[in-house]
Amino acid sequence: MADKKATSPLVKLAIDFGPLIVFFASFKLGDIYLATGTFMVASVIAMIASRVITGSVAPMLKVTFVIVMVMGGLTLYLQDETFVKMKLTVVNGLIAAVLLFGLMTGRLYIKMVMELAFEMDDEGWRKFTRNYVAFLVVMAVVNELIWRTQSTDFWVNFKTFGYMGATFVFIMAQMPMMMKYMPDEDEKGGDV
Incomplete structure (x- = not known):
């Protein structure tokens, strides 16, 4: 197993959002099926890049990759764009279910993923998890309403820009609550 390597935040962003940008550009240049195929290829490249550049593949990237391959594969095989449009719903539902299960069983999964970015006490992580589950x-639901009632072009714009x-x-709205549960400088064990 490779050690995690220090990686620039911009590189991590490129790995995380690169496939989405490729999806958007491919849709604008072609159609939903071209966009789906290139999204799948870009997702494979993102997985490889993550492994090579950072030394690991984040659990969420792995889960998203599997769902992209299944839903994208169904979209292309059946020539039915419903599956790629439902991917966002499936990913959000799955993440929400896992986080809610963790919350109900005393496991703060989101803390395991985000504790390097934010330092909070467990009460803060519980509240953030609860709020994030609600957001997801x-x-x-918003994704379902949009893809079922709007044009594919509108949905692609929502998926690319509206969701982000x-x-x-959401994250900005959570900052006051998160700051309330972050330790003071004295509590961090500074120089004594």
């Missing part, structure tokens, strides 16, 4: 469920914007707003 709402966004799954909503996630940014």
